[in-house]
Amino acid sequence: MSQDVLRVDGLHVQVGELELLTDVDLTVQRGERVGLIGESGSGKSLTALSIMGLLPEALEPRGSITVTGEGGRHTQVVGAAERDLAAMRGRDVTMVFQEPMTALNPTMRVGDQVAEVMRIHRTVPDRRAAAARAVELLDKVGLPDPAEAARAYPHQLSGGQRQRVVVAIALANDPALLICDEPTTALDVTVQALVLDLVVRGVEARDAGMLFITHDLAVVASVCERVLVMYGGRVVEAGAVHDVFTRPRHRYTRGLIGASDLDLTREDGRLYTIQGSVPSAGRFPAGCVFRNRCTHATTLCEGLPPWDGAGPEDGFACHHPVVVKP
Amino acid sequence: MTLPSGFSRLATGLLPAGGQRSRRAVGATIAIGGTIVGLIALVGLLSLVWTPYDPGAIDPTSRLQTSSAAHWLGTDKFGRDVLSLIMAGSRTTLVVGIVAVGVAAVVGVPLGIMSAMTTRWWGEAVMRANDLLLAFPALLLAIMLTAVHGQGVVTAMVAIGIASIPSFARVVRSGAIGVMKTEYVLAARAAGRRPLAIAFRHVLPNVMSLVIVQASVSFAIAVLAEAALSYLGLGAPPGTPSWGRMLQEGQELLFVAPRLEVYPGIAIALAVLGLNLLGDGLRDRFDPRLRDRR
Numbered sequence: 001m002s003q004d005v006l007r008v009d010g011l012h013v014q015v016g017e018l019e020l021l022t023d024v025d026l027t028v029q030r031g032e033r034v035g036l037i038g039e040s041g042s043g044k045s046l047t048a049l050s051i052m053g054l055l056p057e058a059l060e061p062r063g064s065i066t067v068t069g070e071g072g073r074h075t076q077v078v079g080a081a082e083r084d085l086a087a088m089r090g091r092d093v094t095m096v097f098q099e100p101m102t103a104l105n106p107t108m109r110v111g112d113q114v115a116e117v118m119r120i121h122r123t124v125p126d127r128r129a130a131a132a133r134a135v136e137l138l139d140k141v142g143l144p145d146p147a148e149a150a151r152a153y154p155h156q157l158s159g160g161q162r163q164r165v166v167v168a169i170a171l172a173n174d175p176a177l178l179i180c181d182e183p184t185t186a187l188d189v190t191v192q193a194l195v196l197d198l199v200v201r202g203v204e205a206r207d208a209g210m211l212f213i214t215h216d217l218a219v220v221a222s223v224c225e226r227v228l229v230m231y232g233g234r235v236v237e238a239g240a241v242h243d244v245f246t247r248p249r250h251r252y253t254r255g256l257i258g259a260s261d262l263d264l265t266r267e268d269g270r271l272y273t274i275q276g277s278v279p280s281a282g283r284f285p286a287g288c289v290f291r292n293r294c295t296h297a298t299t300l301c302e303g304l305p306p307w308d309g310a311g312p313e314d315g316f317a318c319h320h321p322v323v324v325k326p
Numbered sequence: 327m328t329l330p331s332g333f334s335r336l337a338t339g340l341l342p343a344g345g346q347r348s349r350r351a352v353g354a355t356i357a358i359g360g361t362i363v364g365l366i367a368l369v370g371l372l373s374l375v376w377t378p379y380d381p382g383a384i385d386p387t388s389r390l391q392t393s394s395a396a397h398w399l400g401t402d403k404f405g406r407d408v409l410s411l412i413m414a415g416s417r418t419t420l421v422v423g424i425v426a427v428g429v430a431a432v433v434g435v436p437l438g439i440m441s442a443m444t445t446r447w448w449g450e451a452v453m454r455a456n457d458l459l460l461a462f463p464a465l466l467l468a469i470m471l472t473a474v475h476g477q478g479v480v481t482a483m484v485a486i487g488i489a490s491i492p493s494f495a496r497v498v499r500s501g502a503i504g505v506m507k508t509e510y511v512l513a514a515r516a517a518g519r520r521p522l523a524i525a526f527r528h529v530l531p532n533v534m535s536l537v538i539v540q541a542s543v544s545f546a547i548a549v550l551a552e553a554a555l556s557y558l559g560l561g562a563p564p565g566t567p568s569w570g571r572m573l574q575e576g577q578e579l580l581f582v583a584p585r586l587e588v589y590p591g592i593a594i595a596l597a598v599l600g601l602n603l604l605g606d607g608l609r610d611r612f613d614p615r616l617r618d619r620r
Contacts, residue, residue: 054512054515082520086518091518095513097509097512097513103509103513104510105528105531106532107531108531116527169513169517
């Protein structure tokens with residue numbers, strides 16, 4: 001039986017009158033890898049922070065976010081007490097951040113930083129066991145001479161090595177859900193593949209769920225099974241990676257895929273782009289959020305497009321979907 | 327209008343030509359400042375076990391002597407050995423400086439970190455109270471405290487310490503705000519770390535360089551403030567060896583025996599110079615723009 005490790009229902013996030021996330025539905029099951037794609041400013045990272053309960057104080061979340069950890073322990077994130085959130089973070093849900101240069105404390109040895117997360121949640125009996133386990137984890141993430149690396153300070157490691165340490169920290173407590181927020185964007189292409197492989201193997205070994213945030217569609221295609229496309233703080237399309245990428249239905253998804261295909265050119269020989277740029281929060285049009293940049297927009301698009309699909313896992317919200325020729 | 331031809335040469339001469347050279351200059355600054363401060367500390371320690379004469383011993387037969395083999399820096403109007411007084415006086419200076427900086431750091435650093443970590447109203451309130459305190463000169467504070475608690479070294483230390491709190495709180499707050507925005511603090515929160523642990527494990531170590539620099543700068547200010555207070559009769563009471571006191575006692579003999587002003591004056595100037603050099607050097611050493619060029 002499949003088991004949801006993350007269930008987000010009707011999540012709204014607003015600051016004052018401004019709505020930043022609107023009606024986001026999202027589930028991740030055990031062992032499932034779900035991608036979250038979209039341009040910068042579409043609400044991907046905000047969704048991740050909401051799940052962690054790490055939204056800045058000015059932002060108010062509404063809706064329901066349920067995280068199910070080890071032994072069926074549920075945490076209802078929205079409205080939870082700080083104590084319960086602290087117990088969940090780093091144990092049931094962990095996170096890999098974008099920037100390996102700043103994700104580690106420069107004044108602490110990396111071994112101590114790996115050991116710390118296990119000590120917080122008492123998943124190891126004592127300090128010595130934590131240190132030993134830290135070296136073991138650093139070995140697992142492929143750092144040469146892990147005992148030596150454990151004694152190093154972050155500035156003594158390269159970017160790729162640091163990101164490996166960050167992955168080791170994220171996997172230390174065998175989380176039920178791993179959230180990766182553009183974990184490879186700051187890395188060299190050659191290092192990217194190695195780190196991605198590491199993350200995927202780590203998640204598979206633990207049968208954990210993964211939410212993978214990126215704007216790199218190629219990475220999603222190689223890592224994830226399901227994908228959600230976000231734009232303007234809404235999920236505009238969802239489905240299996242293969243279906244969404246080969247037969248996009250929402251005009252925005254189509255635009256994204258067209259823009260990322262470097263072999264595909266327009267009649268004039270230029271690459272495809274999505275015209276215009278992402279409006280700043282609060283400047284999105286009413287109705288369909290994409291209609292001011294969409295070439296197919298009509299007056300119909302001034303009304304909110306309904307979700308067309310079997311459920312939140314598969315569907316789209318567009319008045320003029322791409323029609324697939326049989 | 328054209329600039330004088332020497333201008334650009336002057337400007338390039340002032341700017342560090344490269345990391346290598348400026349780093350050497352920084353190293354020299356720290357070394358010179360550290361040596362001066364170290365010597366003063368050494369003299370202070372030495373005076374605990376040995377001074378040429380008992381600094382408190384009054385000897386009317388040898389009043390106001392000039393420098394000689396017996397009294398290297400001469401004697402004052404009571405016949406006390408000036409060298410012994412300066413050696414013993416360094417102790418007062420050091421103790422006042424250490425305690426004042428300690429008081430300021432112990433109160434100011436947590437205030438700065440707390441106000442940086444909270445988004446609640448009281449974080450802002452702490453900083454406004456801080457501004458209020460900043461408006462009080464250390465001397466005024468010391469005069470007020472002396473009026474309430476009486477004259478003494480302890481009163482002076484506490485007054486100087488309280489007056490130094492705002493600069494610590496300010497510097498630490500601005501540093502801590504920067505640290506709070508880093509991903510490793512977000513990562514620590516994402517790992518389930520509670521705020522107090524984040525303050526101690528992540529914020530404090532990363533603002534420590536600022537604290538050290540501020541400590542050496544505040545120490546220099548404390549040395550000056552102690553001398554000023556003792557000179558005004560608000561610091562060290564009669565009988566306690568202190569550089570500021572020596573200045574005050576020698577004042578009436580300024581035209582008869584100016585050396586009674588010169589020697590403690592040099593001691594004070596040297597101490598402040600050493601501490602300021604050390605502070606400047608450390609600040610440059612900890613400057614992230616220079617740090618990575620190792």
